[in-house]
Amino acid sequence: MIVEISVVPIGVGESLSRYIAVAIQVLSKMGLKFELNPMGTVFEVGDFQKLAEVLEEIDRSLFESGSPRNYFVVKIDHRKKGGKMEDKVRSVIQKTK
Amino acid sequence: MIVEISVVPIGVGESLSRYIAVAIQVLSKMGLKFELNPMGTVFEVGDFQKLAEVLEEIDRSLFESGSPRNYFVVKIDHRKKGGKMEDKVRSVIQKTK
């Protein structure tokens, strides 16, 4: 399944980049291949349990970094027959030509 | 943590209510207290693993009901020191008076 998460720590001031960096480092340490964009981070996971582990670790790391409240927006795209993140972008780009 | 999920089965036609009903029944069977609104369903869960179980069961049920692709939008609000869904609405309403 393909996932995008946006992480918004609440109560740490206006600048969030230090906290987003913490989240990114969690993904890195967990060995996930991810794509950072200006509004979120996209990655693939095998199942919902793995996704929960990722979110749990980010949540814990943000609390440890001083955030008192974490807000997440998570989009999940799950096809019965698979579907890869590279294919989605490639497929759209081909059709714009 | 307080969670809102929106479930969008893709590839089952324009009317989704039959599938949303399937998702709602999963929440019911799992004993969760939830609030259905026109754009999603709000409930509380203890942790990310429990949330994963809920999503996994909805995902599986939708595939079984004929959906070939499930799209989810999940918002999560997690406070280090708790936070209840009734309190959020009550707190806002008090401040509008």
Added chain:
Amino acid sequence: MIVEISVVPIGVGESLSRYIAVAIQVLSKMGLKFELNPMGTVFEVGDFQKLAEVLEEIDRSLFESGSPRNYFVVKIDHRKKGGKMEDKVRSVIQKTK
């Protein structure tokens, strides 16, 4: 079209209810019928321009209330042939019986 907005002022501390109340009062003053839930507010608008007016007014009011940065999550459900917010919930509930 049916819309849900979640408003997250960033840089105003951990408690957001005072700011959500400001957003709710904007909807009220604009004469919109809305439903507040613990994770967002659902309402109907006739078109995207009207939605923009609503968001603009909330955004401006939050800046005036002291928020230096506003984060919004907006879901929009637009059917070519209409669709009312009451009908969505009623239709799902009927199918869970």
Added chain:
Amino acid sequence: MIVEISVVPIGVGESLSRYIAVAIQVLSKMGLKFELNPMGTVFEVGDFQKLAEVLEEIDRSLFESGSPRNYFVVKIDHRKKGGKMEDKVRSVIQKTK
């Protein structure tokens, strides 16, 4: 303001890439600089009215392409003192080093 939109036409089958391509072409024709990712498209707009024009044009184009129902997820990040999409990613990457 920085915006991410995810476009989900409902009732057109399982494969959506043809429709996402339509949305992308709207952004292109409107002269917006955008970044396509596997779960959405990120771009900058000056104000909410401009965002409404973009959404309206995508909505109309999708209806014309055969979609009977359009679902959008829109995230908006608006700072009182500006904020550029390149800066957000750069700022995070610097802090992961």
